[in-house]
Amino acid sequence: MRISELLSKKGVDLFGKPASKEETIKHLVNLMDETGNISDKEIFRLAVMNREDEGTTGIGEGVAIPHGRSKVVKNAGLAAMVVREGADFDSLDGEPAFLFFLIAVPEVANDLHLEVLSKLSTILMDEKFRAKLIQASDVETFLKLIDEKEQEKFGSAQAAADDKQKRKYQLLAVTACPTGIAHTYMAAESLENKAKEMGITIKVETNGSGGVKNQLTAEEIKNADGIIIAADTNVETDRFNGKPVIQTKVAKGIHNPKELIEEALSGNVPIFHSASVAGEVKQQSGEKEGVGRKIYKDLMNGVSHMLPFVIGGGILIALAFLFDDYSINPANFGMNTPFAAFLKTVGGTAFAFMLPVLAGYIAMSIGDRPALAVGFVGGMLANTGGSGFLGALLAGFAAGYLVLGLKKVFSKLPNSLEGIKPVLLYPFFGILLIGALIIFVINPPVAALNNWMTFMLNSMGSSSKVVLGIVLGGMMAVDMGGPVNKAAYVFGTASLASGQFDIMAAVMVGGMVPPLGIALCTTFFKNRFTKKEREAGGANYIMGLSFITEGAIPFASEDPIRVIPSCIIGSATAGGLSMFFGCTLMAPHGGIFVFPVVGNPIGYVIALLVGSIVAMILLAILKKPKNKEVMEAIED
Incomplete structure (x- = not known):
């Protein structure tokens, strides 16, 4: 890293007049604070003083290079001061120091301070160069002198290092969650921010609801030192063949980015192998995946692909009832007027894909592409045969493992028949077997x-x-987008197919409460939160009203013992009141934007308000007011 990149005008004082070593360090720390590289001046000052206690950093020849390594350092940086009359700094040669450079590095930045220290020491060996720095008339000249000297001394080597840095990311990551909305991007941001703090280059690909963004290239994968896959659904992995790969939950990408980054660069990560066997991809990883985790990922792969059909179709069906005239023909409600009939027909068509898509993509997660058609057929047969959501779920898993079995059976065939397996053998025998299994075994019970x-x-x-x-309302707040939350949500969406619209209403209102309760608490009980937390709390109004429960995750991660119980009780209150008021909801998502199609909207609003206020009050009771001095220190 270049010295000139670490210095800024705000961090340079050419006319310092400190009276003691302690004052010198204090002034340098204040300059560092002006650059925005540290979050707590006092903690960083103590880190620098502790380093001085180990041995003076006054290296002699009129130069001192104090340095500190601390968790309060946000980004590596330099501050510089010139004392033209000289100042005592306990230098090794006993002489006063005229040039002072303070180095600040994050706690996890490895040996960055040693690299900067080495470069500074090298260029400052030149007596004429030191004299020019001391006599610099303005900060621009001071910075220009350093830049020119650094180019002279390290030009070609630095250019090569910079070019390598531009071409190579040390780490690559892929994030994905079942809905592809919140967790995917929260994990990406968490990994990027932590890597920046640690001085590590990273590129994160997001597999969200809008498709793949920031896609990793073959060249980037080739040059990377490690790969992190933080995903709760299956992502394409055979491109990482031969690379060290960590596969983990998306939640770990949000909550434990430092741990993942350090592990990925430790050199102890198993190499991922994607071996071509008989024309099909068999993926192997050095990291074994538990049975429960594998089942959850397969299920969430189906759910993530199903949700667009459910949400789009469900909202259209709900709007059909909103715009229809019940009095024309109560038995034909939803289809009485041309516009309502249009909405219901289109929405119903989309909704009809729900179970086949669920089963198809569960199967594909298990048996790869050959299992997709088998799963689709199984899901459709479950839908038409009356076994509904549960039947389609079983059909997806059955289809996936049926195809895996067929692959083993047909692996003994001659290589000349490889081409007909995916287009003839797997679909024919797979569809035949899944049909028999669904119709005669699964559908009846x-x-x-x-x-x-x-x-x-x-x-x-x-x-x-x-x-x-x-x-159900309480479950939505237990892990805010995790397995328990998803279980309640999937139960709610499945209930739509059987006409249990009150269940979906309770599920959605329960999911809206956590962000709203936190937002209200940051507004009305400000002394419980830091300035940064209050700013984040404001955004939770939008998250909560949009039914994005994940907005509460940063607060729950910081203070789970107080936040999670408060949110669970508030969400449970809202879910219970929704049922008590007889509220219904035919749309599986949308927050306040689908309130017009809620049955008993007034009761629903009351349930939401009461649940959010309960969460707010409990959180305010559990979180004690912060000490005023501590708050001021944190916010400074």
Whole structure:
């Protein structure tokens, strides 16, 4: 890293007049603070003083290079001061120092300070150069002198290093979550920010709902030292063949970026192998994946592809009821007027793809592309055969493992028949077998179970439904986008297919409460939060009203013991009240934007407000007011 890149005009004083070593360090730390590279002056000053206690950094020849390494250093930087009359700094030669350079590096920046120290010491050996710096008339001249000397001394080597840095990312990462909305981008931002703090170059590819962004190139993969895959759905991995690869949950990318980055660069990460076997890709990783984790990823792969059909189709169907005239023909409600009929037809068509897509992409996650068609057929047969969401779920897993079995069976065939496997053998035998399995084995008992569950839900009294609403609402706040949250959401979307619209209402209102409760608390109980937290809290109004529960994650990560229980109780309250008021929702997403299609919207708004206020009050009670002096120190 170039010395001139670490210095800025704000961090240079050419006319310093300190009276002691302590004052010199204090003034240099103040200059460093002006550059914006440190978040706490006092903590950093103590780090520099502690380093001085180990041995003076007054290296002699009129030069002193104090340095500090601390967690409060946001970015590596330099501050410089000229004391023309000289100042005592306990230098090794006993002489006063005239030139002072303070180095600040992050705690995890390895040996960056040694690199900067070495370069500074080298260029400052030139007595004439030192004299020019001391006599510099302005900061621009001072910085220009350093830049020219650095070019003279390290020009070709630095240019080569800079060129290499431009061409190569030390780390690459891929992030993906089931919905492709919040967790995907939060993990990417967390990894990028932490890598920047650590002085490490990284590029993060996001597999979001809008497709792949910032896609990794073959050249970047070739040059990278390690790969991090933080994903809860399957992503393309055979491109990483021969590279050290960490595969983990997307939540770890959000909460433990430093740990992942350090592990990826440790040299102890297993090499990923993607071996071509009989024309198909068999992926192997040195890191073993648990059965539960594998099932969850396969399921979420199906759910992530299903959601656009559910959300788009569900909202259109809900709008059809909103714009229709019930009095024309109650039995044909939703199709009575031409516009309503149009909305319901288009929405219903999209909605009909829900279960086949779910099963197809679960199967594909397990058995790769040959399993997609088999899963689609299985999901459609489950849909038409009455086994519904649960049947399609089972069909997806059954189809995936059926195709894996067929691959093993047909692996003994001659190589000359490789071309007909994916276009003839797998689809023919796979569809035949999944058809028999669904029609004769899965549909009869699962359809009966679905009928029983529907009957039980319909026959539930108001008190029982309130309890169900409390449970589902609370689940939405347990891990805010994690497995428990997703389980409640999937149950809500599945209930739409069976006409249980009150369940979806309780699920969505429960998911809106955590960000809103936190936002309200940062507004009305400001003394519980830092300035940065209050600013983030304001954004949670938008997140909560848009039904993006993940907005609460940064607060829950910082203070889980207080935030999560408050949010769970608030969400459970909202879910229970939604059921108590008989609210319904035919749209599986949308937040306030679909409130016009909510059954009993006034009761729904009350449930949302009460739940959010409950979460706010509990959080305010659990989080004690911060000490005023501490708050001021943090915000300074």
